[in-house]
Amino acid sequence: MASAKDRILDSFEDILIKEGERAATMDAVAAAAGVSKGGLLYHFPSKEAMVEGLCARLAALTAEDAEKIGKAPEGAARYYVRTSLYVDSPLDRAIVAVARLVQQGHPAAAQTFAHIEGLWLDALEKALGSRPVAQAIKLMGDGLYYSATFFAAADQPAKVSEAELEALLEQVDALVERI
Missing domain, CATH: 1.10.357 (Tetracycline Repressor; domain 2)
Incomplete structure (x- = not known):
């Protein structure tokens, strides 16, 4: 099973590919990755960190x-x-x-x-x-x-x-x- 960090990046990547940069919000990425917003922020404190x-x-x-x-x-x-x-x-x-x-x-x-x-x-x-x-x-x-x-x-x-x-x-x- 992929780590939470990898799942977050995979989800960010998938949203960017399918829906574009505007749809790749912190909330959308957290939901797609199956992590809480706090869990996302633990690994990536900002959208720029995900980039x-x-x-x-x-x-x-x-x-x-x-x-x-x-x-x-x-x-x-x-x-x-x-x-x-x-x-x-x-x-x-x-x-x-x-x-x-x-x-x-x-x-x-x-x-x-x-x-x-x-x-x-x-x-x-x-x-x-x-x-x-x-x-x-x-x-x-x-x-x-x-x-x-x-x-x-x-x-x-x-x-x-x-x-x-x-x-x-x-x-x-x-x-x-x-x-």
Whole structure:
């Protein structure tokens, strides 16, 4: 069973994803997490503390993912693009929730996004040995992710089929081979 702190962050994340930042009040999060308001305040004395907690979660999940980039048996570029489809993973959920906070102007969320973007780009550059190629791969993956999150939000299947993804990965391979 998840700790109260994790349940609170999970609930905050879920409300942000489904209903947006305005609906993510302290009372709503406490109710969704099944804790008293005092219990919520014990772990997170303010909404900004919950934002910081969610940002820390995203940073940790991204650091784990950035490590996988360099170790991926299929190669860093293929790994990044292949994992850029929204699958409702803990990382996906944290990204979408923090993106909602960025849209509302939360400085901690914006700083976290800048940090995670840098982590992924640096990991790709280190693995590929070329910043411009790393940027191109990252932009391909980001475009897939952007598209996939909108389809997921509308409860529609991903726009990119397995065959289309494989064809795109062949182009990724061709780009990487040019380095």
